[in-house]
Amino acid sequence: MSDLVIGSGPAGVSVARALLARGRNVTMLDAGVEPGPGVTDRVQQMSRTRAEDWSAEARTAWMEPQFQAPEGEVWRYGTGYALASSARTLAEGADWFALRASRAAGGLSNVWGAAVLPYRQADIDDWPITTDDLASHYRAVADIMPVSGQQDGLQDLFPACDMTGRTPVPPTAQAKMLLARSRQKAKALQGAGMYVGLARQAVGPDCQTCGLCLHGCPWSLIWSARQTRMALQAEPGFAYRADHVVRQVREEGDEVAVTLADGSDVRGNRVFLAAGVLESARILLASPGLRGKELVLKDSQQAFLPMLHRWRAPRRPDVLPYQTLPQLFAELDDPTVSRQLVHAQIYTWNEYYARDLKQNYGNRIPGSGPLLEALARRLIVAQVFLHSDHSHEIALRLAEDGRLRPELNENPATAETMRAALARYGRALRGLGLTSLSFAARFGAPGASFHVGGDLPMSDDPGPGESDVLGRPYGATRIHVVDASVLPTIPATTITFSVMANAHRIGTLAPEA
DSSP states (O other), rough: OOEEEEEOSSHHHHHHHHHHHHOOOOOEOOBBBBOOOTHHHHHHHHTTTTTTGHHHHHHHOOOOOOHOOTTTOBBBBOOOOSSSHHHHHHHTTTTTTOOOOOOBTTTTGGTOOOOOOOOOOSSTTTTTSHHHHHHHHHHHHHHSOOOOOOOOOTTTTTTOOOOTTTOOOOOHHHHHHHHHHHHHHHHHHHHHHHEEEEEOOOOOOOOOOBBBBTTOTTOOOOOOHHHHHHHHHHTTTEEEEOOOOOOEEEEEEEEEEEEEEOOHHHHESSSSSSSSHHHHHHHHHHHHTTTOOOOOEEEEOOOEEEEOOOOEESSSSSSSSBBOOOOEEEEEEETTTHHHHOEEEEEEEOOOOHHHHHHIITTSSOOOOHHHHHTTTTTTEEEEEGGGGGOOOOEEOTTTSSSSEEEOOOOTHHHHHHHHHHHHHHHHHHHTTTTEEEGGGOOTTTTTOOOEEEEEEBBOOOOOOBTTTTTOOOSSSEEEOOOOOOSOOOOOOOOOOHHHHHHHHHHSSSSSO
């Protein structure tokens, strides 16, 4: 009898990889939504031509669907297939909640920013597992997906992510300037509690620096769990079942039963729930043990801090080659702001900047288009994340129609902590030639970071509403939750790498019988 994995996102492929390595049979049940007809032809047409030979019309046609997408939606390859609409997942009155579920093949990895960092031990000291418990699984995950980067000042903070022998994706000209200045000012930065290094990215070594990262890589070099799932299908013992939306899971003696949306059951030895925090919550709240209960999600609050660089650029940043993923990571270790790390991803120029400036300021200043475009070429943006201890929480209950009903539990310290963090980033990065525009800082809505989980936190001695260190909800023996739902807290640093490592750990240690 097979082990059943629900979901094909990062956690799903990681736990499946670990189970297959143990000789277990795995059946993956997945909604499996694909981009749709026509996308493959467009991708092939673009990828057959070098980026520098694309016409302006071809580039515009590739990007325009994202610019025209409804507010709050993220599109790739000209379609919004990767994210379920709010109305499909959440009950009415949830417009304030920015998190979205995914029923796509590959889950949220179809739209992520490809940023990769492990967790620091000091930020998970209250967990029942340690970074030593995750270390070998971080290495295993780095064999599943590409991790680009280099050894630098971040290595001492994150020894679990060894960059020895890794190849970095070429940084932009603006990022090179910031990196050079950060090395020159390393002692002063660290004196301010700031550690700066090149971003670690889940990008293949043959990046074409075509500048279309935020619209869908024509060569699929930004890793997606869909790629790994397709590779798993070539292995004996693995079966993939698309169009399988799960309603609930339950244990029945020495097996598990998974009830699908059509009312039929799929049975297996164990079930590993990896559907993403919203879909997993929906399934669990409809299942015995948690039916009618409440789950409380922990969030990682985010904000965007725009800055202008004061140096003369060696060349225009909007001329190829360049890439638009996060360029640098900047970690703030300052107990006067937070006892945990504050994490920032620094982005240099991308095609959204001028559009955003014109939308917000163009009507107020007639004829300002050329000035705003020039400002956009000097714009650097830091996306700053807080630990869940400083962020809001979101309570989830199941509505009568089967959707989730979220309720915000506000953290009164969130805004003050974020403002303090932004002020520290502004002061520290001033030495790198950046002037922060704090008046234009933008706070994200709850869930907007997509760094969310912890509604069924792991514990050494779990009680109701918790799970054990193998992700089994209180009272369960054959149901394992392996996505971000079981993380006890949400550190500020990037979430996907650690979710995958923890899923791989559970798949490696789960009992056979």
